[in-house]
Amino acid sequence: MNRFFTAVILLTICATTSAWAEDIGIQFIASNDLGNTATKRKITQDALYNYVDVLNAYYRNSRVALRAKIMQIEYAKISSVSGIDIINDMKNERNGFEAMFNKAQQYGADYTIAVVSQLLILGKPGCGRAYAVNQSVAAISDPRRAFAVIHFFCGAHTLAHELGHLMGLNHGSLVDACNPNRGHTSAIAPYANGYAVGNCDGKLQPGEFGDIMVGGNMRTIMGNDKGNLHIFSNPRLHDERCGFNKTCGDTKTGDAARALNENAHYYASHTKSITQSSQ
Numbered sequence: 650m651n652r653f654f655t656a657v658i659l660l661t662i663c664a665t666t667s668a669w670a671e672d673i674g675i676q677f678i679a680s681n682d683l684g685n686t687a688t689k690r691k692i693t694q695d696a697l698y699n700y701v702d703v704l705n706a707y708y709r710n711s712r713v714a715l716r717a718k719i720m721q722i723e724y725a726k727i728s729s730v731s732g733i734d735i736i737n738d739m740k741n742e743r744n745g746f747e748a749m750f751n752k753a754q755q756y757g758a759d760y761t762i763a764v765v766s767q768l769l770i771l772g773k774p775g776c777g778r779a780y781a782v783n784q785s786v787a788a789i790s791d792p793r794r795a796f797a798v799i800h801f802f803c804g805a806h807t808l809a810h811e812l813g814h815l816m817g818l819n820h821g822s823l824v825d826a827c828n829p830n831r832g833h834t835s836a837i838a839p840y841a842n843g844y845a846v847g848n849c850d851g852k853l854q855p856g857e858f859g860d861i862m863v864g865g866n867m868r869t870i871m872g873n874d875k876g877n878l879h880i881f882s883n884p885r886l887h888d889e890r891c892g893f894n895k896t897c898g899d900t901k902t903g904d905a906a907r908a909l910n911e912n913a914h915y916y917a918s919h920t921k922s923i924t925q926s927s928q
């Protein structure tokens with residue numbers, strides 16, 4: 650009886666969640682060296698499916714009603730290792746990204762992510778780069794502003810971070826305090842930002858933490874650029890790991906979960922324009 654009751658509750662929760670969450674489709678364009686043998690293709694495919702599962706766990710754990718799905722994985726000769734060059738090649742649909750936006754529409758992909766095994770960000774090895782921090786409804790809805798590049802080995806965390814930028818999120822107020830005048834809090838809303846607690850001395854102190862959108866800037870805060878808590882900021886979440894106040898966000902400056910939930914429909918609508926225009 651108990652088991653039956655649990656199953657009914659779980660089914661109800663699943664049904665509610667799936668009806669409520671917005672689906673976002675992703676097409677991955679991976680560099681040829683990640684897929685030039687059947688074994689490598691299998692490894693790459695398994696890893697990408699795993700990244701998306703983990704991304705969905707980040708959304709669930711942050712109480713964000715988004716669910717990512719892989720619509721297509723293909724391989725291409727990506728000719729550059731520079732993040733800026735790859736983003737420009739994607740924008741201009743050249744050097745491996747030919748017809749990229751048409752393919753996204755065809756496969757029902759809201760976002761296109763290039764996946765490479767070598768990536769330089771500002772001349773140094775890096776994890777990812779988004780086309781932009783999209784800061785208006787028009788920008789977050791535009792299929793031609795919905796792409797990023799990630800390093801294959803950086804995984805789900807980087808995928809979540811770069812998608813976050815495309816969805817209108819930025820790094821947040823502590824990163825801005827550590828690194829002023831670089832626009833680290835320019836986002837789709839004042840609260841659409843990462844959240845961190847600490848100072849800028851690059852050494853770990855008790856209570857210091859930062860979330861997914863703080864990203865590689867964690868190095869400035871606690872000396873470890875992979876030390877992020879794997880959630881999006883949400884002041885309604887309380888966790889031992891979220892600083893001395895055990896609160897994982899701030900209503901005014903760090904509520905990425907709110908921004909993502911408010912705009913979920915736009916993220917999921919990148920491929921609907923064709924259907925709409927044919928009606």
Ligand SMILES: [Zn+2]
Pocket residue numbers: 810814820862864
């Ligand atoms: Zn970033």
